[in-house]
Amino acid sequence: MTDRQRQIWIDRAAVTAAWIAALVFFFPIFWMVLTSFKTEGQAIQVPPLLIFEPTLENYLEIQDRTNYFKFAMNSVITAFGGTLVALLIAIPSAYSMAFNTTHRTKDVLMWMLSTKMLPAVGVLMPIYFLAQKFDLFDTRTLLVVIYAMMNLPIVMLILFNYFREIPKEILEASRMDGTSTFNEIRQIVLPLAWGGIASTALLSIILCWNEAFWSIVLTTTDASTLTAFVASFQAPEGLFWAKVSAVSTLACAPIVVFGWMAQKQLVQGLTFGAVK
Amino acid sequence: MAGLTIRNLVKRYGEVQVMHGVDLDIEDGEFVVFVGPSGCGKSTLLRMIAGLEDISGGTVAIGDREVNEVAPSKRGVAMVFQTYALYPHMTVYKNMAFGLQQAKTPQDEIDRRVRSAAEVLQITDYLERSPRNLSGGQRQRVAIGRAIVRDPEVFLFDEPLSNLDASLRVQTRLEIARLHERLKSTMIYVTHDQVEAMTLADKIVVLRDGRIEQVGSPIELYERPANKFVAQFIGSPKMNFFIAADVPPASRPDGFADSDTLGIRPEHLVRCDEASARVAGKLELVEQLGEYALAHLITPEGSEFIAKMETPPTEAHGEMLYFTAVPERMHVFSADGLSKTA
Structure with a gap:
C-alpha cells in the first residue's frame, strides 16, 4: 500500500x-x-x-x-428572561474585566467559575427559604433570577473571551473620540462582539431550557417549565x-427548532467580525 | 492651535519606571518626530500626551492648559493609530463622523466637515464603503480623516506608516508632509524609522530608555549629534566609530584623548594615499547600489567600517584602502559616549 x-x-x-x-x-x-x-x-x-x-x-x-402551552410558555419566559438578566449583568462586568485587566482578573473569573462546581442541592435550603420569605415560590420571577445567577459565571467567562478579541486600539480610538463608557459598550463593543453575544445567549437559553432541578423543586403548577412537565x-x-x-x-x-434556526444567524454573526 | 509643554514627566508601571523625567517644549505649528529604538518610550510618551496612559509624575500642558487630569477627547488632540483602529462595523463616513456625533455637533456641521476632510484626502468616493473593503493606504487616509474632522490643536501619529508597503509609505509620508503644510497644526509623530524622522520633522526628539538623548532639527542631529547613540541612530548607513589605535597620532583631531572614539559618517570618508590617511582598512565586501557603492572594511585593529563611494573601488578583496575626512566632519566622543565636538 x-x-x-x-x-x-x-x-x-x-x-x-x-x-x-x-x-x-x-x-x-x-x-x-x-x-x-x-x-x-x-x-x-x-x-x-x-x-x-x-x-x-x-x-x-x-x-x-x-396544558402543554402553559408549560412551554413558562419555559420560554424563564429561559429568555434568565438569559437576558444574565447578559445585562455579564456585559458590563465582562467589559470591565476585558479592558481593565488587572493581575487579579483571572482569579476573579476562576472564583466565579468555581461556584459552578458547587452542587446545586448544596444551596437548596437557603434558596427555598428565601423564595418563601419573599413570597416568590412557584413564580416565574424566581426562576428567572435563579437561572440568571446559575448561568452568570459561564456567560461572563465566554463574553470576557469574546471581548478580549476586540483590538484595544479601537476602544482607544473611541476614547479619543470622546465616547462615554455606556456609548462605548453600546456603539462599539456590542456591535463588534455581536456574534459572540448571540452564541453566548443561545447557549444560556439552552442551559436554562434544559434545567430541571430548580424548576422541579421551586415550582408546583403556575411557574412549572417543560422539564417539570416531563417529570410530572x-x-x-x-x-x-x-x-x-x-x-x-x-x-x-x-429548543431544537430554535437552535437550528438561530444557527444560521450565529454563523453569520461569527464571520461578520473581520476586525482587521 | 497650540504648543506643548512637558515638564519632568514620569511614567511607572508598578515598580518599574519607564519614563525618567522628560522635559520638552513643542512650538505651535511644529512638526515634531519622536524617534528611537523599540522600547525607548516614544509611544508611551505620545500616549501620555493623548491621555491614553496615566501620568505618574510631572505635567503635560497643551497651550496654557495643564491636561494631566483632562479626558483624551477634551485635550484638543486627535490620534492616528498604527493599526488604523477604524470601527469595522461603520462606514467610512460614520467612522469620520463618530467623534463629532459624540460631541453633539449639529448634523449639517458634521456633514460639512466630513466632506471637506474627505475632499482633502481624496476619499470622497469611499465614504459609504466599510473599512474592510478598503486597501491599507485607503484605511490610513480614513484614519487621518477621522483626526482632521475633529479640527484638533495637536495631531498625534503613532507609527502611522509601519503597516504600509514601501512604495505606499513614501507616498503617504509626502501626503502627511503636505497636510502639515496645509493645516499648519502642531503634529507629533512617532516612528522608529530615521528616514521618516529626517524627512518630516521640524524637530526630532531622540529617545532611549525613557530619556531624551537629544532634541534638534534633523540637520543639527546629523551634523552635531550630542552623543554616540544619536550619532549612530541618525543617518544611514550608520556613523563609523574608530578607537584611538585605529587612527595614527598625527591624523587625530585636536583634543582627541586615547580613551576617545572618533566618529566619521560613511559619506564623509574620502580616499587618499597612505601618508595622509586618517584611517585605513582592509576591503572585505563591496555593495554596488548603482548610484553609489558601499565598501565594507575592517581596520588592522578590528574595527569594522563602511565607506560610501561614488565609484566602487577597483582593489581586490583584502587590500588596504586609505581614507581621510575634513575636520568639520569628524566627531569625537569621550569614553562616556558624549560628544566633545557638538
Whole structure:
C-alpha cells in the first residue's frame, strides 16, 4: 500500500467513525420520537417495532390531561428572561474585566467559575427559604433570577473571551473620540462582539431550557417549565413509555427548532467580525 | 492651535519606571518626530500626551492648559493609530463622523466637515464603503480623516506608516508632509524609522530608555549629534566609530584623548594615499547600489567600517584602502559616549 492509499484509508476510517458517533448520539432521540407515535402496547413490545401505523393518540391525550402551552410558555419566559438578566449583568462586568485587566482578573473569573462546581442541592435550603420569605415560590420571577445567577459565571467567562478579541486600539480610538463608557459598550463593543453575544445567549437559553432541578423543586403548577412537565409524567404505577416519549418530544422540539434556526444567524454573526 | 509643554514627566508601571523625567517644549505649528529604538518610550510618551496612559509624575500642558487630569477627547488632540483602529462595523463616513456625533455637533456641521476632510484626502468616493473593503493606504487616509474632522490643536501619529508597503509609505509620508503644510497644526509623530524622522520633522526628539538623548532639527542631529547613540541612530548607513589605535597620532583631531572614539559618517570618508590617511582598512565586501557603492572594511585593529563611494573601488578583496575626512566632519566622543565636538 502506498502512503497515499494509506492516507485515503485513514480518512475513510475517520469519516466512518464520525458517522457512527453521530448515529450513537442521535439514536436515542430518534427512538424517543418514534416511540411517541406508538400505542402504549407497541412501545413495550419485544423485539421493538420499527414499522407500525403511527398514531397521534399520545399527543392528544397529553393535551387533554394538561396544558402543554402553559408549560412551554413558562419555559420560554424563564429561559429568555434568565438569559437576558444574565447578559445585562455579564456585559458590563465582562467589559470591565476585558479592558481593565488587572493581575487579579483571572482569579476573579476562576472564583466565579468555581461556584459552578458547587452542587446545586448544596444551596437548596437557603434558596427555598428565601423564595418563601419573599413570597416568590412557584413564580416565574424566581426562576428567572435563579437561572440568571446559575448561568452568570459561564456567560461572563465566554463574553470576557469574546471581548478580549476586540483590538484595544479601537476602544482607544473611541476614547479619543470622546465616547462615554455606556456609548462605548453600546456603539462599539456590542456591535463588534455581536456574534459572540448571540452564541453566548443561545447557549444560556439552552442551559436554562434544559434545567430541571430548580424548576422541579421551586415550582408546583403556575411557574412549572417543560422539564417539570416531563417529570410530572412519572406515574406511580410505572412509566407509560409512549406518553413519556411524546412529552419529551414536545419538551425538546421548541429548543431544537430554535437552535437550528438561530444557527444560521450565529454563523453569520461569527464571520461578520473581520476586525482587521 | 497650540504648543506643548512637558515638564519632568514620569511614567511607572508598578515598580518599574519607564519614563525618567522628560522635559520638552513643542512650538505651535511644529512638526515634531519622536524617534528611537523599540522600547525607548516614544509611544508611551505620545500616549501620555493623548491621555491614553496615566501620568505618574510631572505635567503635560497643551497651550496654557495643564491636561494631566483632562479626558483624551477634551485635550484638543486627535490620534492616528498604527493599526488604523477604524470601527469595522461603520462606514467610512460614520467612522469620520463618530467623534463629532459624540460631541453633539449639529448634523449639517458634521456633514460639512466630513466632506471637506474627505475632499482633502481624496476619499470622497469611499465614504459609504466599510473599512474592510478598503486597501491599507485607503484605511490610513480614513484614519487621518477621522483626526482632521475633529479640527484638533495637536495631531498625534503613532507609527502611522509601519503597516504600509514601501512604495505606499513614501507616498503617504509626502501626503502627511503636505497636510502639515496645509493645516499648519502642531503634529507629533512617532516612528522608529530615521528616514521618516529626517524627512518630516521640524524637530526630532531622540529617545532611549525613557530619556531624551537629544532634541534638534534633523540637520543639527546629523551634523552635531550630542552623543554616540544619536550619532549612530541618525543617518544611514550608520556613523563609523574608530578607537584611538585605529587612527595614527598625527591624523587625530585636536583634543582627541586615547580613551576617545572618533566618529566619521560613511559619506564623509574620502580616499587618499597612505601618508595622509586618517584611517585605513582592509576591503572585505563591496555593495554596488548603482548610484553609489558601499565598501565594507575592517581596520588592522578590528574595527569594522563602511565607506560610501561614488565609484566602487577597483582593489581586490583584502587590500588596504586609505581614507581621510575634513575636520568639520569628524566627531569625537569621550569614553562616556558624549560628544566633545557638538
